[in-house]
Amino acid sequence: MLREKHHQYIAAILKRYPVKRSAMLPLLNLAQREEGYVSEAAMKEIAAILDLTPSQVYETATFYTMLNLKPIGTFHIQVCKSLMCALVGADELIHWLEDHLGIKVGETTSDNLFTLSVVECLGSCATGPMMQVNDDYYERLDRQKVTQILDDLRRNGTSPLKSGPFMCPEPVPPSS
Amino acid sequence: MAQYEKILLRNMEQPGYRGSLHEYERTGGYQALRKVLRDLSPAQVIEAVKNSGLRGRGGAGFPTGIKWGFVPKDHPGPKYLCCNADESEPGTFKDRQLMERDPHQLLEGILIACYAIGAPVAYIYIRGEFRLGAKILERAIEEARGAGYIGPRILGTDVGIEVYVHQGAGAYICGEETALLESLEGKRGLPRFKPPFPATHGLYQKPTVVNNVETLCNVPHIVNRGAEWFASIGSPPKSTGTRIFCLSGHVKRPGNYEVPMGVTFRELIFELGGGMRSEKPLKGFIPGGASAPFLTPDHLDVKMDFESVAQAGSMLGSGGVTVMEEGTSMVWAALRLMEFFYHESCGKCTPCREGSSWILQILQRIWAGGGRPGDLELLEDLCKNIEGRTVCAFGDAEVSPVLSTLRYWRDEYEALIHQAEATRTTKGEIPVLTM
Ligand SMILES: Cc1cc2nc3c(=O)[nH]c(=O)nc-3n(C[C@H](O)[C@H](O)[C@H](O)COP(=O)(O)O)c2cc1C
Ligand code: FES
Numbered sequence: 001m002l003r004e005k006h007h008q009y010i011a012a013i014l015k016r017y018p019v020k021r022s023a024m025l026p027l028l029n030l031a032q033r034e035e036g037y038v039s040e041a042a043m044k045e046i047a048a049i050l051d052l053t054p055s056q057v058y059e060t061a062t063f064y065t066m067l068n069l070k071p072i073g074t075f076h077i078q079v080c081k082s083l084m085c086a087l088v089g090a091d092e093l094i095h096w097l098e099d100h101l102g103i104k105v106g107e108t109t110s111d112n113l114f115t116l117s118v119v120e121c122l123g124s125c126a127t128g129p130m131m132q133v134n135d136d137y138y139e140r141l142d143r144q145k146v147t148q149i150l151d152d153l154r155r156n157g158t159s160p161l162k163s164g165p166f167m168c169p170e171p172v173p174p175s176s
Numbered sequence: 177m178a179q180y181e182k183i184l185l186r187n188m189e190q191p192g193y194r195g196s197l198h199e200y201e202r203t204g205g206y207q208a209l210r211k212v213l214r215d216l217s218p219a220q221v222i223e224a225v226k227n228s229g230l231r232g233r234g235g236a237g238f239p240t241g242i243k244w245g246f247v248p249k250d251h252p253g254p255k256y257l258c259c260n261a262d263e264s265e266p267g268t269f270k271d272r273q274l275m276e277r278d279p280h281q282l283l284e285g286i287l288i289a290c291y292a293i294g295a296p297v298a299y300i301y302i303r304g305e306f307r308l309g310a311k312i313l314e315r316a317i318e319e320a321r322g323a324g325y326i327g328p329r330i331l332g333t334d335v336g337i338e339v340y341v342h343q344g345a346g347a348y349i350c351g352e353e354t355a356l357l358e359s360l361e362g363k364r365g366l367p368r369f370k371p372p373f374p375a376t377h378g379l380y381q382k383p384t385v386v387n388n389v390e391t392l393c394n395v396p397h398i399v400n401r402g403a404e405w406f407a408s409i410g411s412p413p414k415s416t417g418t419r420i421f422c423l424s425g426h427v428k429r430p431g432n433y434e435v436p437m438g439v440t441f442r443e444l445i446f447e448l449g450g451g452m453r454s455e456k457p458l459k460g461f462i463p464g465g466a467s468a469p470f471l472t473p474d475h476l477d478v479k480m481d482f483e484s485v486a487q488a489g490s491m492l493g494s495g496g497v498t499v500m501e502e503g504t505s506m507v508w509a510a511l512r513l514m515e516f517f518y519h520e521s522c523g524k525c526t527p528c529r530e531g532s533s534w535i536l537q538i539l540q541r542i543w544a545g546g547g548r549p550g551d552l553e554l555l556e557d558l559c560k561n562i563e564g565r566t567v568c569a570f571g572d573a574e575v576s577p578v579l580s581t582l583r584y585w586r587d588e589y590e591a592l593i594h595q596a597e598a599t600r601t602t603k604g605e606i607p608v609l610t611m
Binding site for chain 2: 016019020021023024025026028029050059060063064065066082084088120122124132136137163165166167168169173
């Protein structure tokens with residue numbers, strides 16, 4: 001399935017490494033982008049591509065926390081709970097999200113839209129509290145902003161409030 | 177407030193600068209690569225980096241030129257450069273900015289490093305969460321390839337270098353250089369025993385240099401402006417150049433600040449960072465990412481260079497400075513960091529794997545009001561049995577929040593335990609390990 005759809009990408013990835021197994025994470029990441037999680041079928045296919053056994057792929061996949069081995073909601077909300085974010089209100093945000101979505105951390109809403117997770121530092125400690133939703137970062141969060149983001153996601157599948165190329169503090173234009 | 181010349185953040189601090197190839201070239205970008213290919217032998221480049229005094233910005237502070245010099249020159253097979261863009265140390269967010277705002281500065285550094293050590297291939301190992309950074313780098317690589325800076329015959333010479341972005345998938349330990357190599361080989365990210373060192377037996381057992389993003393970003397500037405210029409910045413001879421300090425926590429203006437090494441914590445926190453966010457005074461701070469022992473307001477005048485911070489009993493580490501105000505429980509802070517280390521321990525070494533879970537359970541118990549007499553001695557004993565007894569430096573890192581908060585704020589731990597003693601019923605213990 002991966003091979004049919006992503007034939008060229010896979011060929012290009014394999015060319016980058018002298019040893020096939022190095023393509024493991026790129027292919028696992030690809031499988032997850034495709035289905036939202038890494039299915040057993042995908043792991044078997046990756047094993048075939050890399051000339052490995054399925055258990056070698058499984059063994060590797062279980063090490064990496066970003067790889068979901070079970071299906072999750074359309075939007076994976078991952079809130080950072082490490083110390084630097086916790087100092088500026090991450091815990092309050094997590095509790096509020098639980099109430100707002102009506103689920104606990106680790107659960108998925110009944111409409112299958114949102115899965116809520118807490119994660120460790122995502123490299124935006126100066127702009128916390130923050131969360132990652134699928135590929136995008138959202139920073140300097142408060143309730144109002146999160147409400148808006150969730151609305152946007154429900155409606156459009158994306159939100160303009162996501163972070164662009166990161167810089168903090170922003171450059172100050174020279175005062176005239 | 178003192179003004180310092182920016183080196184790494186100079187371009188991106190120009191309003192409107194977006195880091196495209198065209199913009200980078202307009203500020204003098206890729207001149208260093210041209211100069212190197214035209215005028216300098218690999219040995220001369222290594223010599224210049226040695227003379228500059230540049231030391232690694234990833235945490236350990238190893239002299240970069242010396243590391244490059246360890247790579248065997250006459251090795252017949254391929255050699256590799258791995259750029260460590262895993263940036264997962266809590267409190268650190270400088271590499272993300274360097275990659276997303278000025279990707280060509282990093283690429284130029286990578287290309288010069290490859291030339292110096294004779295590596296035809298570089299992999300940028302970037303943490304999986306940095307999807308935006310990975311896309312920006314991939315775009316920049318294509319731009320650079322189009323302009324002849326990357327490819328089989330760079331700028332018409334017979335030097336060929338390829339650069340690839342390799343995304344991780346969530347594992348702090350993959351920032352440790354040998355775990356990074358394992359991960360890049362498609363395996364679980366378990367650190368390797370050293371020696372042998374990557375310089376001789378690295379990726380695919382071939383000679384390999386692993387360097388941090390910020391380290392490599394300095395290289396073009398050293399080539400352009402000279403080793404002596406670089407060596408005159410900061411606190412020579414041992415801490416030369418600038419560093420980007422990542423300021424977070426209870427300050428008015430958190431963010432990335434590039435200053436010459438040797439500026440004091442007081443200046444960073446109270447001048448650049450605007451001081452505390454409220455009237456509450458400073459209680460303590462972490463000077464170099466989650467792995468660095470905590471310091472107190474008594475250490476505010478310590479200079480931010482490798483030696484001074486080590487003398488104060490901590491380390492400059494990854495450059496992440498986290499500030500905590502009065503009212504923050506240091507037991508809670510240590511517990512929060514320990515949750516991180518417990519979660520991220522790769523499980524290879526028994527002291528770290530078992531010890532992190534025991535320490536976490538004891539801290540959770542103390543914090544939940546179930547502390548017992550003897551707990552603090554037990555914590556210290558556990559820490560001493562982890563420190564120095566693991567394959568990689570993770571073991572030393574995970575005990576530092578515990579040992580340092582015990583050292584400076586032991587009374588907070590004791591108060592919690594006394595309180596627990598006073599209110600303890602005969603019912604006994606509290607369930608632990610909620611993760
Ligand atoms: C547990 C652990 C995590 C690390 N994480 C990183 C990291 O995310 N980024 C980094 O550059 N170095 C990290 N390091 C340091 C690397 O092992 C290595 O020293 C560094 O990449 C070398 O580059 P440099 O000499 O340019 O600093 C880590 C080390 C340890 C022990
Ligand atoms: S602590 Fe939350 S992003 Fe670093």
